[in-house]
Amino acid sequence: MSVLPLLGLAIPSRLLPEFRDLLLDDYRDLELQDFFDSKLLNGDWRDVADHAKVQLEGYQGRLGIHGPFWGLDIANPDPDMAALVRHKHLQGLDVCAHLGATQMVVHSPYTTWDYNNLDDDKGLTRHDRLRENCHHIMDAVVRRAEELGVTLVIENIEDKDPDSRCLLADSFNSASVAVSVDTGHAHYAHGSTGAPPVDYFIRRAGNRLRHVHLQDADGYADRHWPIGQGTILWNSVFAALAELTSEPRLILELRDKTAIRGSIRWLQEAGLAR
Template identity: 55%
Template sequence: MTDLPIVGAAMTLKDVEINRNWLLEKPRDLELQDFVPAEVLAGDWQSVATEARRLLDGHQGRLGIHGPFMGLNVASSDPDIRAVVAKRMDQALDVAEALEVTQIVIHSPYSTWMHNNLDNWPEQRQQVINLTHETLGAAVKRAENQGCVFVLENIEDKDPADRRKLVESFNSTAFALSIDTGHAAYAYGSTGAPPVDYFVQDAGEMLAHVHLQDADGYADRHWPLGYGNVNFRAIFANLAKITSNPRLIIEIRDKSQIQASAAHLAALGLAQ
């Protein structure tokens, strides 16, 4: 990245109404989060998509959605659960097709417990990969044909290399890496993971998406940027070394502070 990157944000449609002028002033990337609940994906998501098209008239950035994750595990050992997860991913792709969405955020299967037990049973590492392929294989193939990319976000991940190797195993242009700065900060502060900038360094050119939030290393705070102790200077220094042009998405709890968070990065000379 030579020029300062342009940050976008994660919002629901009601938050888009509040931040619409800011969103449209530059080609800011947007991640819609209205399509996470199963009730929406299995219900009348079309009316939500219609409202999205109205509100986003004039939007010039890249459009993504946060995919389903609540109660789901992409590496479940239960075939019935895998079938439900696969169904939800297919529904998310229906939304993506209707809105010309090019990126869907989904969650990593790796937990803190799993990190300490991956080598406690023979073939456990490979089993996580195999089960994820069984769950997501068809969805990733459909995404390839649709021009969409799934990005796998760290949640409890302690070793970023595990998630990277899982994504690499698909060998697909439709599967890439996502980093959540607050999740990585939690893992660093509470479970002994490497610092957040190391997650960026490990992802390298496979990085396609970043959730920018501030935190304290204890919990998943989703604070406005500048409220916690996440080292954004170190993160952006590593981002400057890669050419994959990841979407930089402010994802905070208080959506009224999105613009202030972007201003915080601008004041640090990191983004616009």
């Protein structure tokens, strides 16, 4: 990156009026957080989306959503659950089509347990079966994403190995499947399970990386603290990001939305982002 990267934000649509000025400042990337809620997807999501469209009039930045994830394993081996997981992600893409969103975050299927057990079989390994299950569920979702021009970005959750979900993304052989790094999740895995540090997750993703959730944490839990309040080494994170040409969306995903502006200032004052 030749200039400092531009920070985006993740907020629910009800907060769009409060952050409209930030969004129109260089058209920061936006991730809407309403549509991971399965109850909403089964209900009046179009009313929420239409309200968001009104609030976003004049906005020309890159728009995405966080897809559904609660209780949804994109490699679920149960055929009944597989159909449900596929359906929920297709509902998320319906939202993208309605909004004109070009990116949807989905959750990695890899767990801490998987790290120690996926290679513990002869012949067809658990790795192979997990990947087959994921394709059984997500192939139709990927085809729909391709039709819509939406990129699905697979976010690390419990991932201890930075490479597994990258290889899973590659296995779809589609420009509509890429990788996300959540800095707090990576820092949790580093501090609590012995995973590499956050900057390693970014470097190992390389130009597959199209999305980053920026949050600070302590290496113990998924804190979503303001930037600067945890123990993530941000200089190393942004040094790794500077090596990329994929221009990932850098999304501040904070629990306290009132801390978004302060986190932007912190990174600006550190000379890392704008």
